[in-house]
Amino acid sequence: MAKKNWVIYGNSLSALILAERLGSESYNVVLVNPGRSFGGVFGGVSINGHLFDCGMTNFEFELFADPDNAIENYRPGSKSDIGRYVHFVRRYLERFCDVSALQSLSMIFRGEITEDFIISNRFDVLSLLTEQERTAVIDELDYIISGKQALHPRKKSKSNYDFEQASFEQASRENVGNTLHEALIEPMFKKVLNIDTSEISAVFHRNGWSPLYYPETLRSQFTNQPAELKPTIFHYPTGEHFGFFINKIVDAISVMKNVTIIDSATGAIPDIANKMLRTDQGSFPFDSLAWAGDLKTLLPGVSDPTEVKANKRASLDIIFLGIKETGVNKDFSVIIDPEAVSPFYRVTNQSKCRGTAESTNLITLECNSENMPKKSEKYWDGYKEHLLRYGIEPSQIEFWEHRSFKNALAIPSLQGAVEFDAVQTEVKKLYPEIYLMGQSSGYVSTTLNDHVIQALIIAKRSGEDV
Numbered sequence: 001m002a003k004k005n006w007v008i009y010g011n012s013l014s015a016l017i018l019a020e021r022l023g024s025e026s027y028n029v030v031l032v033n034p035g036r037s038f039g040g041v042f043g044g045v046s047i048n049g050h051l052f053d054c055g056m057t058n059f060e061f062e063l064f065a066d067p068d069n070a071i072e073n074y075r076p077g078s079k080s081d082i083g084r085y086v087h088f089v090r091r092y093l094e095r096f097c098d099v100s101a102l103q104s105l106s107m108i109f110r111g112e113i114t115e116d117f118i119i120s121n122r123f124d125v126l127s128l129l130t131e132q133e134r135t136a137v138i139d140e141l142d143y144i145i146s147g148k149q150a151l152h153p154r155k156k157s158k159s160n161y162d163f164e165q166a167s168f169e170q171a172s173r174e175n176v177g178n179t180l181h182e183a184l185i186e187p188m189f190k191k192v193l194n195i196d197t198s199e200i201s202a203v204f205h206r207n208g209w210s211p212l213y214y215p216e217t218l219r220s221q222f223t224n225q226p227a228e229l230k231p232t233i234f235h236y237p238t239g240e241h242f243g244f245f246i247n248k249i250v251d252a253i254s255v256m257k258n259v260t261i262i263d264s265a266t267g268a269i270p271d272i273a274n275k276m277l278r279t280d281q282g283s284f285p286f287d288s289l290a291w292a293g294d295l296k297t298l299l300p301g302v303s304d305p306t307e308v309k310a311n312k313r314a315s316l317d318i319i320f321l322g323i324k325e326t327g328v329n330k331d332f333s334v335i336i337d338p339e340a341v342s343p344f345y346r347v348t349n350q351s352k353c354r355g356t357a358e359s360t361n362l363i364t365l366e367c368n369s370e371n372m373p374k375k376s377e378k379y380w381d382g383y384k385e386h387l388l389r390y391g392i393e394p395s396q397i398e399f400w401e402h403r404s405f406k407n408a409l410a411i412p413s414l415q416g417a418v419e420f421d422a423v424q425t426e427v428k429k430l431y432p433e434i435y436l437m438g439q440s441s442g443y444v445s446t447t448l449n450d451h452v453i454q455a456l457i458i459a460k461r462s463g464e465d466v
Helices: 012-026 079-093 124-128 131-145 161-165 168-193 202-208 215-220 244-254 303-311 350-354 379-389 414-430 448-461
Strands: 005-009 028-032 045-047 049-053 099-101 106-109 111-116 235-237 259-263 269-271 277-280 284-286 288-291 314-326 333-337 346-348 358-367 397-410
Touching: 005 284, 012 028, 012 244, 012 259, 045 397, 049 358, 079 448, 099 277, 106 124, 106 161, 111 124, 131 168, 131 215, 161 202, 168 202, 168 215, 168 358, 235 350, 244 259, 346 350, 350 358
Parallel strands: 005 028, 005 288, 028 259, 106 333
Antiparallel strands: 045 049, 099 235, 106 111, 269 277, 277 284, 314 358, 314 397, 333 346, 346 358
16 A cells, blocks of 8 residues: 655654654655754754854753653653653664763852752752851751642652642742752743743743752751762763754655655645645645644634744853863863853853864853843953853954854743643644644653654654654
């Protein structure tokens, strides 16, 4: 029996991977790309002859959950699900690139660089608290542990009304206490997303770039027998830039005679009655359609402001630097910075991540666009001051460039989740047969792992053994 014809819309990683999987199984595939490249922020950018990542991009394969081979049970938007299926991600990506573990992530706090607390399960930063702060933290944790603990992290992976209704601020304060929340958690949130933790749902804690530790684990750090958590391990393509694996997938597709790529196609609207995707680059017939674009474009002429506002995102500014090898005097792969003294929330030494000795270090500094200093006579001087703080010598800069990335980061707000669900419900009513992927599949289903898993699920439903 003849294979079905597929049309896939989008330039995200999920769209690209689905095209590769279906194409390798001899399906006829038209990949309709609204842009001219693939992978979004995962693909990186070319600057001054160098391939830069768009900040810290990495593989996270160890998400602390029991592996589950029933990948079809994955639920987009449920962060507890990803860990169960991430072994599928690793198996797929290692077809295209070798990976190596990164050096432990660092963070800077009160001028000291130490092990990272925000996403790496390290507690060294607690030793930098003042004696008064230490006493306050201990008292707060003792009070928390003796209470009801309705928002204890052990409950977050279950269907829990309290967690679904609470803000991340409530969950954070009820687990780490007020002192740690105000010293590390709230400032980091503001720097990355430019909103308060009170606007974020408790169930989206890792999407907010902040931890939700067990209060018992934190309290033990102030005893003679501190609990140790398994550090988060991040991986990176060995000797390459992060987008290397995306290029390899594109190369694999380009030699498939049954896969056609249509670039720069705008105005895409599905015609379900005639099984046709209509765009300004032509109309493409399909038996099955996968959509990895913006959901709102599937609701032309909507008047409900709730639908229009859905899936609000934060914009990102990045400074790209080429630094002489002698110009970086601190040994780091990534520095996370929660302090207001600098607008940058993260600094990445891409050359260190690659694990290669290079005459030029490729450095990126990430900043929420709302917090980026406006250009003025003092702009460059302030910029140099921040570099020195991270151990980067401004006099050793070989080249630099500043770029803005609009709507680069998902904002997992309580209101946004409600709005997104309303839009997705309407889309599913209008187009019940469309496969939704990427930013259309779930409110915060935008990580690399999400993209890969979603593509593999659809491929599996089409008969491929993933």
